Amino acid sequence: MKTATRKDEIIAAASSLFKEKGYSAVSMRDIAQEMGIKAASLYNHISGKQEILSTLVLFLAKEFTRGMHSVMISERSPLDKIRDIIELHIDITVNHSEALAALNNDWMHLEDQDLSDFVKMREDYEENFRTIVKEGIKAGDLKPRHPEVILFSILSTLRTLYLWYQKRGKLDVNILKKDMVAVLLKGIV
Amino acid sequence: MKTATRKDEIIAAASSLFKEKGYSAVSMRDIAQEMGIKAASLYNHISGKQEILSTLVLFLAKEFTRGMHSVMISERSPLDKIRDIIELHIDITVNHSEALAALNNDWMHLEDQDLSDFVKMREDYEENFRTIVKEGIKAGDLKPRHPEVILFSILSTLRTLYLWYQKRGKLDVNILKKDMVAVLLKGIV
DNA sequence: GTCTATAGGATGATAGAC
DNA sequence: GTCTATCATCCTATAGAC
Numbered sequence: 001m002k003t004a005t006r007k008d009e010i011i012a013a014a015s016s017l018f019k020e021k022g023y024s025a026v027s028m029r030d031i032a033q034e035m036g037i038k039a040a041s042l043y044n045h046i047s048g049k050q051e052i053l054s055t056l057v058l059f060l061a062k063e064f065t066r067g068m069h070s071v072m073i074s075e076r077s078p079l080d081k082i083r084d085i086i087e088l089h090i091d092i093t094v095n096h097s098e099a100l101a102a103l104n105n106d107w108m109h110l111e112d113q114d115l116s117d118f119v120k121m122r123e124d125y126e127e128n129f130r131t132i133v134k135e136g137i138k139a140g141d142l143k144p145r146h147p148e149v150i151l152f153s154i155l156s157t158l159r160t161l162y163l164w165y166q167k168r169g170k171l172d173v174n175i176l177k178k179d180m181v182a183v184l185l186k187g188i189v
Numbered sequence: 190m191k192t193a194t195r196k197d198e199i200i201a202a203a204s205s206l207f208k209e210k211g212y213s214a215v216s217m218r219d220i221a222q223e224m225g226i227k228a229a230s231l232y233n234h235i236s237g238k239q240e241i242l243s244t245l246v247l248f249l250a251k252e253f254t255r256g257m258h259s260v261m262i263s264e265r266s267p268l269d270k271i272r273d274i275i276e277l278h279i280d281i282t283v284n285h286s287e288a289l290a291a292l293n294n295d296w297m298h299l300e301d302q303d304l305s306d307f308v309k310m311r312e313d314y315e316e317n318f319r320t321i322v323k324e325g326i327k328a329g330d331l332k333p334r335h336p337e338v339i340l341f342s343i344l345s346t347l348r349t350l351y352l353w354y355q356k357r358g359k360l361d362v363n364i365l366k367k368d369m370v371a372v373l374l375k376g377i378v
Numbered sequence: 379g380t381c382t383a384t385a386g387g388a389t390g391a392t393a394g395a396c
Numbered sequence: 397g398t399c400t401a402t403c404a405t406c407c408t409a410t411a412g413a414c
Contacts, residue, residue: 006397021297024213028390040392041398049390079378105294108210142377148357149368150377156349157342164341179338187376188331188339189268195379217408230380232409 007045007055009035012098014052019101023053023109053106054114060103061121063092068128078136079185082154085129086181089158093165094173100162129155154184196234196244198224201287203241208290212242212298242295243303249292250310252281257317267325268374271343274318275370278347282354283362289351318344343373 004012013034017026028049032039046052067088071081093100107118133150136142142150157180165171193201202223206215217238221228235241256277260270282289296307322339325331331339346369354360 022211022213022294024211025298027388029388037397038399039390040400043391044397105211109214143375145372145377146368148353149365149372152350152353153346153369153372154377156353157345160345160349161341164337164345168337176338179335180342183334183338183342183376185376185378186332187372187374188334188343189374216406218406226379227381228408229382229410233379238408 005045010042010045011052011056015056015098015102018053018056018106019098023102023106050111050114053102054110056099056102057107057110057118058114060092060096060099061118063096064088064125065121067092068125071132072128077141078132078139079141081132082136082185083181085132086154086158086184087177089161090173090177090180093161097162097165100159104159104162126151126155157184194234199231199234200241200245204245204287204291207242207245207295208287212291212295239300239303242291243299245288245291246296246299246307247303249281249285249288250307252285253277253314254310256281257314260321261317266330267321267328268330270321271325271374272370274321275343275347275373276366278350279362279366279369282347282350286351286354289348293348293351315340315344346373 010031014026014031017030017034020026028039028042031052032042046055068085071084071088074081074084076084107122108115110118130147130151133142133147137144137147161180165176199220203215203220206219206223209215217228217231220241221231235244257274260273260277263270263273265273296304296311299307319336319340322331322336326333326336350369354365
């Protein structure tokens with residue numbers, strides 16, 4: 001069990017505030033106050049506000065990239081790959097629900113290399129997902145609908161799951177996975 | 190044909206910038222620059238930054254409230270009501286795609302009465318939708334899945350449609366409606 | 379209706395004492 | 397590792413000239 005460093009605590013406090021108000025509306029003083037210290041003290045552990053954001057966002061982006069890579073190299077059917085991606089999102093949401101707001105809403109405030117690294121990872125992720133959807137349609141696993149509509153409707157649901165997960169109070173993860181997979185794949189009618 | 194007032198132009202310019210960077214990261218100077226004037230000149234037409242946000246967000250919230258009211262008082266089946274709601278979101282997205290970012294991401298920066306008015310409208314909207322879903326399940330129109338999962342998966346897709354609508358370059362609205370309804374209701378498998 | 383000038387306060391970050 | 401003090405800059409908003 002690794003002990004949380006002071007830097008980890010700062011990032012946790014910041015994540016929570018970013019989720020509430022967004023990166024730009026949260027000041028270093030806000031983050032410090034949340035931890036019971038003064039803003040100047042934060043700079044002993046991090047180089048600045050930007051480092052908090054990039055640590056947070058790039059960590060999660062790499063988690064998704066890593067997960068997608070595992071799915072892509074597996075020998076499973078397109079349909080099973082989609083099931084795996086849904087479960088990947090649910091797992092990350094359950095483990096990092098506070099930090100996902102910044103990933104979704106504040107990535108554009110990254111700078112320079114961090115910004116381009118993030119955009120690349122995000123584009124690659126979507127492209128991999130798109131490929132799986134197209135393979136699924138070609139194989140006859142999926143209905144022959146516009147791939148973009150399928151991709152978007154699944155991904156937008158998964159990306160905003162963090163907003164809803166906490167509000168509904170910690171459903172059992174396995175039940176959530178089962179219901180979510182069913183609704184997204186088989187519809188509601 | 191009503192001519193756009195200077196206030197309308199300010200709100201349009203601000204919407205576009207809010208979509209790009211979020212309310213808090215956009216300054217009055219940014220909005221003025223977008224219009225080719227100085228920040229101080231904005232105050233001849235609006236009382237402040239807050240008024241821009243509240244005009245924008247409350248206008249859209251009322252559009253959704255009005256649309257939901259029409260659906261609720263109709264005599265249509267629960268399933269047809271859900272179809273109507275999907276079309277309502279698509280219509281508003283097509284007509285106000287720039288402004289929807291603020292509705293989704295910046296409403297928490299509203300103040301006092303505007304904030305509580307907004308939260309009330311949003312809660313009522315979700316509650317009406319939830320009622321329709323439950324009626325649909327009871328009537329046997331919808332599969333007997335957890336209503337919250339159904340509600341969330343449809344609503345999260347519809348709420349983020351604005352992010353995707355412009356990127357994919359103006360699909361024909363009627364095709365979009367048909368495909369979206371099919372994917373959300375009947376699934377992809 | 380737009381401008382310049384500026385008030386009054388918040389912000390990110392640094393220096394140096396303890 | 398945290399503090400106080402402070403700097404330079406940016407912010408929203410106002411006053412008053414044109």
